[in-house]
Amino acid sequence: MEKIDAQRIAQSDNSAIDAISIDCVIFGFNKGTLEVLLVQHAQGDSKGEWGLPGGWINKDESIDNAASRLLEELTGLENVFLEQLKVFGDPKRVPNRRVLTIGYYALIKHEEDDLRASLVLTDAKWFKIKDIPQLIFDHNEIINYSLKHLQQRVRQAPIGFNLLPEKFTLLQLMHLYEEILGIEMNKPNFRRKILNMKLLVALNEKQQDVSHRAAQLYKFDAKIYKKLTEKGFNFEF
Amino acid sequence: MEKIDAQRIAQSDNSAIDAISIDCVIFGFNKGTLEVLLVQHAQGDSKGEWGLPGGWINKDESIDNAASRLLEELTGLENVFLEQLKVFGDPKRVPNRRVLTIGYYALIKHEEDDLRASLVLTDAKWFKIKDIPQLIFDHNEIINYSLKHLQQRVRQAPIGFNLLPEKFTLLQLMHLYEEILGIEMNKPNFRRKILNMKLLVALNEKQQDVSHRAAQLYKFDAKIYKKLTEKGFNFEF
DNA sequence: TAAGGATATAGTAATTATGACTACAAGTTT
């Protein structure tokens, strides 16, 4: 492979790429609705416009670490579910310069108070999926891609739990799937199916302060969660 | 988001990244075995060592186009199944420099004669998955990742067909799945399941020159293939 | 405090899918 080897050396320092960034699609689930966290640009050409939170990769920092650092800078949250999506590399995605961006997506427990406190300091806001405005660059495309990816992913691995609080009811879980997948499900059948998976552990607790019969609270079994995540499974509903 | 916006501008020209390459895992299926096409380096520090075929992105070329150009330069094949995997970005993946690489994987119909002719010109060789030697950089990791990814992917979409010739028998198809997934399947049950999907069209042809009863040949129905690929489906065996 | 409303949870029955087989068919080889 002389050709390729030669190219590796020749082009390695005068790359056609001006820069490479990271952009992160942060999903949250609030009151039955899937939301995405966006930030408003305060300066530059795109002042006032909304876009995905993002940034740059530091020297000696893996790209996964860069993404989780950026996420923590924005939200104050650590140990969040965060996965790489893919690189977006259309030559015209950013005007005048060739900038690739590595897309990441995160799933966070939306109701955390830390998060709300941290966010008021910046121009960041949750948008319902349906209400996302026109964003800078190709950020709408990145969100669309990540949503499709999420829809695929929740059917292969029980990652949806990352959007729920520690303790949740079966109906909350079902509504989460309904919202992500855009479908309607049947309560009794959902119960049976999810309980058969042995993924959930019933707690000795019930919902509080609801104006109807309180539902059983569950958490998921971390061991089985791990096993299912590694092995992959099928969450067809 | 002043902070992020400022960073976008400040760091955009003195990036911590020296270069970004593309590396491609090319899968083929030959005599019941899954193989990967590797190339031997002819010069540089890694002379004589094997690695994934790869190269650099040109100006004004999308990364997907760059990947398919590189694939065509090596194999002479066009219109090949080719998808991005993800970026590999460990700071130490290449010694002395910070080089990210975008991983791609391709599925090709292995027996094409064009391919064989083209390949003799270069130091490229098919390796069985089990026989892959120690490769340069993190290329073993990239192959492992792509294999896992392929295993997931063939259960969600009927992409496995890209590894088979136009016309194939049900048993060839079953062996392909067995090889990719590393499992054993049951013939009659496989037949029933795959035929129920209505994805296959029986041809008016049978196998030729086999020393036993000739099997029915099938092709896949392009329309249903497309529908299933978009919608996603479940190929659990 | 009893009735009504709302939601949780249990159960049923018809249908379909799955897994583990057996049996037979259709060619090849000796």
Place this chain on the structure above:
DNA sequence: AAACTTGTAGTCATAATTACTATATCCTTA
């Protein structure tokens, strides 16, 4: 023609799925 190899059809018990109905439990309010 018999033996062998692989293809294809069919069986049967079990499990999963779908579309329901029924009942339990708790809160609200009249």
